[in-house]
Amino acid sequence: MNKKFINLALVAALGFSTYVAPMTAFASTDEAIQTSTEKLVDLEKKEASAESQLATIAATITDNENNATSLIAEMKETQTSLKELEIEVSDLTTAIEQREAKLQDQVRSVQVDGDNQNYIDFVLNAESIADIIGRADVVSQIVSANQELIKAQATDKEAVAVKQKETEKKAEKQTLLAAKLEASKTDLEQQKLEKEAVVASIAAEKSIVTNEKEKFLAVKAAAEKGAEELALVKTTSSVENTSSATVELTSSETKASDASELTAKPVETTKAATTATSPSNGSWAAIKNAAYGVLGTPYLYGGTTTSGFDCSGFTSYAFAAAGISLPRTAGAQYAASTKISQSEAQPGDLVFFNQTGSIDHVGIYLGNNQFIGSQSSKGVSVTTISQAYWAQYLVGFGRIN
Template identity: 60%
Template sequence: MNKKLITLVLLASMGVTTYLAPLTAEAAIDDNIKQTTEKINKLEDEKKSVANELAAITDSMAKNESKAASLMTEMTETQETLKELNSQIDTLNEGIAAREAKLAEQARTVQVNGDTQNYVDFILESESFADVLGRADVVSKLVSANQELVKAQAADKELVAAKQTETEKTLENQTLVAAKLEAAKTDLEQQGLEKEAVVASLAAEKADAETEKEQFLATKTAAEKAAQELQAAKTATVAVATSDETETEAVATNTVATAAEKTATPIATETKTTETKAKAVESKPAATTTPVAGGSWGAVQSAAFGVQGTPYLYGGTTTAGFDCSGFTQYAFNAAGISLPRTASAQYAASTKISQSEAKAGDLVFFNQTGSIDHVGIYLGNGSFIGAQSSSGVAVAQINQYYWAQYVVGYGRVN
C-alpha cells in the first residue's frame, strides 16, 4: 500500500510539472500574440495615414494634369499667335515699302501739277491773290499729308520692332511654361512614388506580423491541446495506479514520453520555420548592377536622330510626341538601356561628370524653374539633341543665350 502511495505521489508530481511547462509556454505565447496584435494595429493606422497622404498627392496630380492640359492649349494658341505676329510683321513691312513709294509719287505730282521744281515756284506763279491762297492751301495739305505719312511710317517701324520683341519673349515664355509643367509633374510623381513605397513597406511588414501572429496562435493551440492530453493522461494514470502498480509505472512512463513529445512539437515546428526563413534569406540573390554595354551610343544616336522633328508633347513618350525626358528615355531604350521617367530622376540616376569629361551619349541637364526640369543628349562640341517645347526634337547649342543661363551639368548613364 505504501509503495502504491509513493508511486501515486511521484506520478502526480511528474504530471503537475509536465502540465505546468505548457502553461508557462502558453503565457509567453499569449504575450507574443498581444504584442503582434498591437504591432498589426499600429501598422494599419500608419498605412491608413500614408494612404490618405497618397490620395491627396493623387488629387494634386489630377489637378496638375488638368492645369497642364489648359496650359498646353495656351501653348498651342501661343504657336498660332507667333504665326500671326510673323504675318503682321510681313504686312507692316509691305505697308512701309508702299508708303515710301507713295511719298515719292506725291513729290513727283507736285512737280508736275505746279510745273515747277519746288513749292515756292509753284506759289509765286499764282495769277491772283485768290490763286496764291489756293496754291498755298494745296502745298500746306501736301506737306501736312507727307508729315503724317512720315509719322505713320515711323510708328509702324516701332510697331514692327515691338512685335519682334514680343515674338521672342513669347517663345521664351513658352519654353519656361513647358519646364514648369515638367517640374511640377516630376515633383508630384516623386512624392507619389515615395508614398507608394511606404504603403507597400507597411503592407509587407503588416503581412509578416500577421504571419507571425498566426504562428503564435498555432503554437498556442498545440500547447493547449498538449496540456489537455496530459491532464487526461494524468487522470487515467491515477485510476490505473490504484489497481495495479506495474501497470501504473508503465502508464507513467508512457505519459512522460507523450508529454515530452507533445511539448516539443510546437518548439520543433517554430525552430524549423526559423531555419526555413534563414535559408530563404541566405538564398536570396544580391542586387547587381549591369554596366552599359560597349557600342550603345550608336543605337542611342540612331534612335535620337530617327525621330528628329517629332513635335513636343507634354507627358509624351512615343513618336506621336515627346517631352524632354520621354525623348531621352525612348532613345536609350533603343539601346536596351532603361532610364527613369523624369528629368530629375535621370539626373539622380546618372554619374555626375564635368563638362571636359562629357562625351557624345552623355546626358546634359538644365534648371529653368528652380529644379532639374530639362534634359538632352550631349552630341559633343557644345551641342545636344532634345525635345524642345518650341521646336520639338531638334539639335540646339548649349552656349546659346537661352540654354547657357540654365545648364546645370552632365551625367553619364551607368
C-alpha cells in the same frame, strides 16, 4: 482497493510532472503572441497613416494633371499665336522687301534722269495750261506716293520689331510653362515613390510579424492539445486504463517537447535577392539617328512617342534606340548621370537646365555648344546653349554610363 489507490497516485504524479512543461510554454508563448499583436497594431497605425499620405499625394497628382490639362490648352493657344505671329512677320518682311525694291528703282531713276529737273521738264513740255495743271498734279501725286511709301516702310519695320519682341516673349512664356510642369511632375513622382516605399516596407514588416504570430499560435495550439490529453489522463481512475494513460503521457511529453522546440526556434525570414542590371552601352550613332529622325515632332506634355515629346520623353526615346533606359523625368535623369564639366562634354551626353528652382529641362549635347531637345515652342529642334535665354539657366552636363 490499495492497488487501485496506488495506481491513481502514480498516474496523478506522472500527470503533474508532465503538465509543468506545457504551462511554462503557455506563459512564454502567450507573451510572444501579445508582443506580436501589439507590433501588428502599431504597424497597422503606421500603414494607415502612410496610405493616407499616399492618397493625399495621389490627389495632388490628379490636381496637377488637371492643371496640366489647362496649361496644355494655354500652351496650344500660345503655339497657335506663335505661328500666326510668324506669318505676320513673314508678310511684313515681304512687304518691306517689295517696297525696298520699288524705292531702289526710284532712286536709280532719280540718279539717271536727274530727279527734280526731270519733273520740271515734264511740266514745261506741256502743250497747254490745262496740260500744265494736269502734269503738275501728276508730279504732286508721285512725290506724295513716295512719301507715303517711305512712311509705310518705316511703320512696317517698327511693326516687325514689335512682333518679333512679342514672339520672343511668347516663346519664353511657353518654355517656362513647360519647365514648371516638368519640375512639378518630378517632385510629385518622387514623393509618391517615397511613400510607396514606406507602405511596402510596413507591409513587409507586418508580414514577418504576422508569420511569427501564426507560428506562436500554432505552438500554443499544440501545447493546449497536449494539456487536454494530460487532463484526460489525470481524470482516469480505471486501473485497466493505466497502461494506455502512460502511453498517452509519453505522447504528450513528446508533443510538449516539440512545442518547446517550436517556441525556442528563431523565426527565419527570407530576403529576396536584388540584382541591379546595368544598362547596355549604346552607340552615339544610334542615339543621334533616333534624335534627328524625329526633328520637328511637336512638344507634348507627358509625351514619349513620335506623336509628341516633352523634354525627358524625347531623351528617353533617343537613348532607348541605343538600348539605354533613362528615368522618366529631367530631375531623375540628372540624378542618374555622372556629372562632367562642359570641357569634358561630348556628343551624346545630357545637358540640364534649371528655370524654376530645380532641374526642369534636359537635352542631348551635340558638341560645338549645341544641343537637341524637345522645346515647348518649336518641338524637337537644335538649339545653341550660348543663346541668351538658355545660357542663363544652364546647370551642367551629365554622362550616362
